[in-house]
Amino acid sequence: MDFLMSGLAACGACVFTNPLEVVKTRMQLQGELRAPGTYQRHYRNVFHAFITIGKVDGLAALQKGLAPALLYQFLMNGIRLGTYGLAEAGGYLHTAEGTLSPVRSAASGALAGMMGAYLGSPIYMVKTHLQAQAASEIAVGHQYKHQIFPPQSWKVALVAAMVSGIAVVLAMTPFDVASTRLYNQPTDAQGKGLVYRGILDALLQTARTEGIFGMYKGIGASYFRLGPHTVLSLFFWDQLRSLYYTYTK
Structure with missing residues (x-):
């Protein structure tokens, strides 16, 4: 249940924050390995990016990559929080005297985070590719042409x-x-x-x-x-x- 609740909670948040993830991805790819002033800035700031993407690519583009983003959040947070919860429930975070051990807690958190990030990394890559897809006039970074499902499927x-x-x-x-x-x-x-x-x-x-x-x-x-x-x-x-x-x- 810890895995399921953690994953679903993260997915619920992801539905609302994915547009910001799309904007973040495109702004981070803008001007990649190019000196300031030598490239066209399609996105001047976060608000301008929202307006530009919605105007050129359509409002639906603000939710690009949502499917892999949800899967990533479910796996990463489900594994991370669920594993940590199991460690806590099993008493592995406490000393023999029953007090919480900061070292064990930090080690368990780090291990759980590493597991979640490692297993979720391939899905994160697909998410990034999809979120970077844009019309040619506002495209930044390399444009992968992934298509998860055929139209009308x-x-x-x-x-x-x-x-x-x-x-x-x-x-x-x-x-x-x-x-x-x-x-x-x-x-x-x-x-x-x-x-x-x-x-x-x-x-x-x-x-x-x-x-x-x-x-x-x-x-x-x-x-x-x-x-x-x-x-x-x-x-x-x-x-x-x-x-x-x-x-x-």
Whole structure:
């Protein structure tokens, strides 16, 4: 669970910060190995870069490389924080007397960070290539022509659904947990719940007794259900609509 929660939390943040990563990548590649004043500055500052990218490449370009960025964040932070959490839970960070050891803590953090960075490095490279892709008039650095999925591919819809699903499950899982428990609670002869008075009471009781993570039980199953469910719903809707119009003409 430590791996999953750490990875999903980082992915949720990545959805909102990826545009800044695109801007950072392009500004760092601008004028590579060229003396100041000898090249055209397409991006004068972070705000100018946002406007330029949105105007020339389109607003969608501000989320370039989002798919590998999410995978990188999930792997790196899931491994880094999850491994450190396991070390802490196993008691490896404490001395024989039970006190926290700064040396062991630092060593465990460094080892966990190295593992996450090493395993995530290939994905980070792909992310950088995609984020650097730009129209010729504002291109900086070497332009790799990677294409993860062909246009109109069902895989594009699946990735989009999985990406948007991060924000959805983070926002909705506590209410989903409360809803499940309200439906499943025992009732009296009049059908009134014996455990929870309502959704707010269910949320409060869960948070007080089980902590914040108790409100996110089943988040992994919710996330991996949401993306395929969305894609399949759209697929069947499109097929049924096509059949309807075919036989009603």
